[in-house]
Amino acid sequence: MPDIITVKNLVLVYSDGTKAVDDISFNVKEGEFFGFLGPNGAGKSTTIKILTSLLRKTSGSVTVAGYDIDTDASAIRKIIGVQSQETTVDGDLTGRENLMLQGHFQQIESKKLKARVNELLKLVELESVADRRARNYSGGMKKRLDLATALVHDPKLLFLDEPTTGLDPQSRLAIWSYLQKLNKEKGTTIFLTTQYLEEADRLCQRLAIIDFGKIVTSGSPVELKREIGADAIKLAIDNCERDKPKAKELLKTLTDVTDVVDSGPEECLNVYAKNAGPLVADIVRAFDSVDIRLLSVTYSSPTLDDVFLQHTGRRIRVEDLVKAPSMMMGGRR
Amino acid sequence: MTLASDTWYLFVRYLKKLIRNPILLFFSLFQPIIFLVLFTQLFSELSNFPGFLPDGVSYTQFATAGILLQNAFGSALQSGTSIVLDIDSGFLQKMLVTPMRRPAILLGRLTSDAFRVVVQSAIILGLSYALGGYVTTGIVGIILIFFTIAFFGLAWSGISLALGMKTRSSETVFAIGGFITFPLLFLSTALVPTKSLPTWISTASMFNPISYAVNAIRAFMITGFDWSTILQAWGVIALIAVVTLGATLYQFRKVVS
Numbered sequence: 001m002p003d004i005i006t007v008k009n010l011v012l013v014y015s016d017g018t019k020a021v022d023d024i025s026f027n028v029k030e031g032e033f034f035g036f037l038g039p040n041g042a043g044k045s046t047t048i049k050i051l052t053s054l055l056r057k058t059s060g061s062v063t064v065a066g067y068d069i070d071t072d073a074s075a076i077r078k079i080i081g082v083q084s085q086e087t088t089v090d091g092d093l094t095g096r097e098n099l100m101l102q103g104h105f106q107q108i109e110s111k112k113l114k115a116r117v118n119e120l121l122k123l124v125e126l127e128s129v130a131d132r133r134a135r136n137y138s139g140g141m142k143k144r145l146d147l148a149t150a151l152v153h154d155p156k157l158l159f160l161d162e163p164t165t166g167l168d169p170q171s172r173l174a175i176w177s178y179l180q181k182l183n184k185e186k187g188t189t190i191f192l193t194t195q196y197l198e199e200a201d202r203l204c205q206r207l208a209i210i211d212f213g214k215i216v217t218s219g220s221p222v223e224l225k226r227e228i229g230a231d232a233i234k235l236a237i238d239n240c241e242r243d244k245p246k247a248k249e250l251l252k253t254l255t256d257v258t259d260v261v262d263s264g265p266e267e268c269l270n271v272y273a274k275n276a277g278p279l280v281a282d283i284v285r286a287f288d289s290v291d292i293r294l295l296s297v298t299y300s301s302p303t304l305d306d307v308f309l310q311h312t313g314r315r316i317r318v319e320d321l322v323k324a325p326s327m328m329m330g331g332r333r
Numbered sequence: 334m335t336l337a338s339d340t341w342y343l344f345v346r347y348l349k350k351l352i353r354n355p356i357l358l359f360f361s362l363f364q365p366i367i368f369l370v371l372f373t374q375l376f377s378e379l380s381n382f383p384g385f386l387p388d389g390v391s392y393t394q395f396a397t398a399g400i401l402l403q404n405a406f407g408s409a410l411q412s413g414t415s416i417v418l419d420i421d422s423g424f425l426q427k428m429l430v431t432p433m434r435r436p437a438i439l440l441g442r443l444t445s446d447a448f449r450v451v452v453q454s455a456i457i458l459g460l461s462y463a464l465g466g467y468v469t470t471g472i473v474g475i476i477l478i479f480f481t482i483a484f485f486g487l488a489w490s491g492i493s494l495a496l497g498m499k500t501r502s503s504e505t506v507f508a509i510g511g512f513i514t515f516p517l518l519f520l521s522t523a524l525v526p527t528k529s530l531p532t533w534i535s536t537a538s539m540f541n542p543i544s545y546a547v548n549a550i551r552a553f554m555i556t557g558f559d560w561s562t563i564l565q566a567w568g569v570i571a572l573i574a575v576v577t578l579g580a581t582l583y584q585f586r587k588v589v590s
C-alpha cells in the first residue's frame with residue numbers, strides 16, 4: 001500500500017519559543033489504522049493541526065495523499081475528516097442540522113446529502129434524537145455527533161484527536177466499534193491520537209509513541225511489546241518437588257518456549273515465551289496427559305506502558321481508564 | 334458559486350441561532366420598541382416648545398431616525414461576540430478544515446446582521462407610523478431607509494468583529510460597545526435638532542458619523558429626497574465601512590492562517 005501521509009523532519013516552534021514538535025518523521029499507509037500515543041502536551045494535537053492545515057509548520061515536509069500541505073491545502077481538505085479534541089457541535093442546531101451544515105460545507109449535493117445524513121444518524125445511533133437540539137445531548141451523544149460530522153463526506157483519511165477522552169466506558173466502546181468498522185469495511189485510513197494505552201493497543205495496527213515532541217519508538221503494538229522481551233508464564237504445580245523434573249522435560253518439548261526456570265516454592269516454575277497466549281492451552285493439555293496437577297497458571301505480557309517506560313524512563317500517567325472496558329477486551333492480562 | 338451557498342448556509346445558521354434563543358430574540362425586537370416609546374414620551378412635552386422642531390413635525394417623526402440608528406448601532410456591536418463564541422468552541426476550526434470558502438464566515442455573519450437590523454427597523458417604522466411618524470417619501474423612501482441602515486450596520490459590525498477577533502473576549506466587545514454607544518448617540522443630532530444643542534455638542538455632532546446617517550434618514554422621513562444630504566451620509570458610511578471592514582479582514586486573516 002502506498003503512503004497516504006509522509007512526514008519528514010517536521011518541526012513546530014510556537015511564537016513563545018516552545019518547541020512543540022521536534023524533528024519527527026513518520027509515514028502512514030493507505031487503509032492503515034495509525035496512532036500517536038503519548039501523555040498530555042507531547043505534541044499530538046499540534047501534529048494533527050499541522051497535518052490538517054490549521055497550523056503552519058516551522059520546517060520539514062508534509063504530504064497528504066500526494067499533496068503538499070503548504071501548496072495544496074485546499075485539495076487536502078476535500079479528502080480529510082477531522083474530529084478535534086474539543087467537541088464542536090452547534091448546540092442551537094439539531095443533530096441533523098449539524099450534519100447537514102457540514103455536508104453543505106463539503107459541497108455534497110442536497111439529495112445525496114439527506115440520504116447520507118440518515119445513514120450517519122443510524123451509524124452513530126442518534127436517529128431517535130436527530131431533530132432535537134444538540135445542546136440537550138449527553139457528552140457521549142455529542143461526541144458521536146461530532147464524529148459523524150467528520151464522516152459526512154466519506155473521507156479517505158480521518159484524523160481523530162483523542163476521540164474518547166472524558167467519555168464513559170459504554171460510549172468509548174461504541175466509538176471504538178464504529179472506528180474499527182469504518183477502517184475494516186470502508187478502508188478508511190485513520191490517524192488517531194490517544195493517551196490511553198488500551199485504546200492504542202486495541203485499535204492501532206501501527207503506532208508511534210511520542211513524548212516531548214519527539215517520536216521515541218514506533219511499530220505495531222505487538223512488535224513494540226515484543227521488543228521488551230518475552231512473556232512470562234507462572235505455573236503452580238500440586239506436588240512440585242516430585243513433578244518438577246518431569247514437567248521441565250515436557251515443557252522443553254513444546255515449541256515457542258524459550259526458557260524454563262525454577263521459581264519460588266509457591267509458583268514452582270516460570271516459563272518464558274515470545275507469545276504466551278496460545279501456549280497456555282498447550283501446557284495445560286500436556287500436563288493433563290501425564291497427570292501433573294496444575295494449581296494455577298498466570299501469565300503477564302508487557303504492556304505499552306512498559307514500552308513507554310523503557311524508552312522514556314517514565315510511565316504514562318493518565319487518570320485510570322474505568323476498568324469495565326479493559327476487562328471486556330482482556331487488554332491487561 | 335460556493336461562496337454564495339456557503340454564505341447562505343451560515344446566514345441561515347445565525348438566524349436559527351437567534352430565533353432559538355428566545356431571550357436574545359425578545360431583547361433584539363423589544364429593545365427598539367421600548368426606546369422609541371420611552372424617548373418620544375419623554376420628550377413629547379419639550380417638543381411643544383416653539384421652535385424646538387421645524388413646523389408641522391412631531392417629535393415621534395423627528396426622533397424615529399435617531400432610534401433607528403441607535404438600534405442599528407447596538408445590534409452591530411453584538412456581531413463580534415458571535416465570532417468569539419465560534420473561536421472558543423472550536424467551531425471556527427471545524428469550518429476551516431473543510432473546503433468551504435473562508436470569506437463566507439464573515440459574509441454569513443454580516444448578511445444575517447443586516448437582515449436582522451432591517452427587520453428591527455421595519456418594526457420601529459411600523460410603530461412610529463402608528464404613533465404618527467409617517468415617511469413622506471413613501472415606499473421608495475422606506476426601501477432606501479432600510480438600505481442606509483443596513484449599510485450603516487455593516488460598517489459598525491466591522492468594529493465589533495475586528496475587536497472580537499483581536500481580543501477573543503465577548504465581555505470586552507460588550508464593554509467597549511456599551512461604552513461608545515451612548516456618547517456617540519448623545520453627541521449627535523439623533524434625538525435633538527442641531528439648533529437646540531449646546532454649542533460644543535453641536536460642534537461635536539458635525540464630526541459624528543451618526544449625525545450624517547440620521548440626517549439622511551430624516552430627509553427620507555420628513556423633507557424628501559434631499560440628495561446632497563443622502564449622498565453625504567452614504568459617503569461617510571462607506572468611509573467607515575472601508576476602515577472597519579479592512580480591520581476585520583486583517584484580523585480574520587490572522588485568525589484563519
